[in-house]
Amino acid sequence: MSGNGKVIAYQGERGANSHIACKDVYPDFEAMPCRTFEDVFAAVESGEAQLAMIPVENTIAGRVGDIHHLLPGSSLHMIGEHFMRIKFQLMALPGTKIDEIEQAYSHVMALGQCRNFLRDRNITAVTAADTAGAARFVAGQGDAKAAAIAPSLAAEEYGLEILAHDIEDAQHNTTRFVIMAPEPIDLAASDGKAVTAFLFQVRNIPSALYKALGGFATNGVNMTKLESYQIEGSFNASQFYAEIEGHPDERPVQLALEELGFFSSSIKLLGVYPAHPARERFG
Template sequence: MSGVISFQGIPGAYSDLACRGACPAMTTLPCASFEAAIDAVKDGTADLGMLPCENSLAGRVSDIHHLLPDSGLFIVGEQFQRVEHCLLGVKGAVISDLRRAHSHSVALGQVRHILRDLNLAPVVEADTAGAAQLVAGWGKKTEAAIASSLAAEIYGLEVLRANVEDAAHNTTRFYVVSPRPGTQDPATPNLMTTFVFRVRNVPAALYKALGGFATNGVNMTRLESYMLGGEFAATQFLCDVEGHPEQPELRRALEELSFFSSELRVLGVYPMAAFRLAQGSGD
């Protein structure tokens, strides 16, 4: 598919890598914020958007939970991106030259071992690719960045050491969003459905609302709760389940859920990513 896909960050960010992996024929559009990436899709500047929703180490990306349900956009795919941090330096630098490592605070927390082993002082920057851009601009052998190999390529840095992350399973999951919903045949295997709902203010409402998924054999892969409008009494849930809403098992589960919910909205029906299928098969 040709066209434009938006993401939050600057060229070389892991979201940029996710865009290139999911849609290699599309042009990537860097945006200053999640809101800007969403707006680019809404106003037609971009055809699709790549929004991170959760990371295997850091957990959920809370901004997306608040922005996506009210955006008017639909989830049409998912992408999993391995976070493979590299230690980057300017041309001619060697590891013994380094004194400081610049990166996003989350990334610095994921490379504690190498920072300790090399006695590098961590310096927090706005994002990983931005740190690479800064280090390239300074041109100092004492300064390093923790970022992707793509960032090294874009900003002319050298990869002094690859895969420096503490955990090999560090992976970010993304929603691919579109102004139009996907058209998936209910008979298609390996589909995911994402929806949001609010439970009625009655005793055991959440327990009763979710019971239909268990009794109908629907696999729920994700359930997140978050407050609305800063009110402790107003809670919305975002849920990922396997299947299509028109398949009998999921249809019955959603009907039971709607009986106990004050609102239920499907945000998207989309194919499972190859990464998810491979994990399920044990590969």
């Protein structure tokens, strides 16, 4: 436990990218690993942790699907966002030479991101559950021919030596995280650029979605994200997750949300938080 008793929960093992994000944004918090995203949400809702660091999308892999299915039933609020450049390192037992490596273990997405590096060195890719877990496995296996592809923090956590740095093929690989807490933050419209996130279900009437979204266009509100997913065993995609640029206290946003309400059976505000400076680069 940290000296101030503050804890931030994340999904994965120590040394994972989510662990790094926790350390980057909240260095004074103790980062608590959890097995599943459900466990992360439960840790904050129970008070075991004060915050959660949740990956929601990646520039290559797209959205993290599990998260959107947890949001409707959660009592947590989004209070911030963080963009993190994802870098992968090749790591092995101390003293190992790179030309000794025959197999590299990692998550399937990480292996795909480092395909050129592995092919050029004739290293066989072996799928593992996650990147940090692969590093832990290599450290415990004791095989000098095996390596892991993982973030640099994993090498520190499990006593491995980095043989090659930043081996990913795509240099733009970036993950966006949201920070979640039991209570919303008090953010005023005058505090700067804001993001408003919400869930909504459209009414069962013709052209409901088209009509529901019309207010954002007519009022000049930029909707940066709109995603649909099935609920309650139905094949009809009637629930949507959306993000807009702006604060609910701003008149154009007020008008757009009012029109959304006319054609929606429910709207759930998930959070109003400051827009991260990196948002413009990936917009």
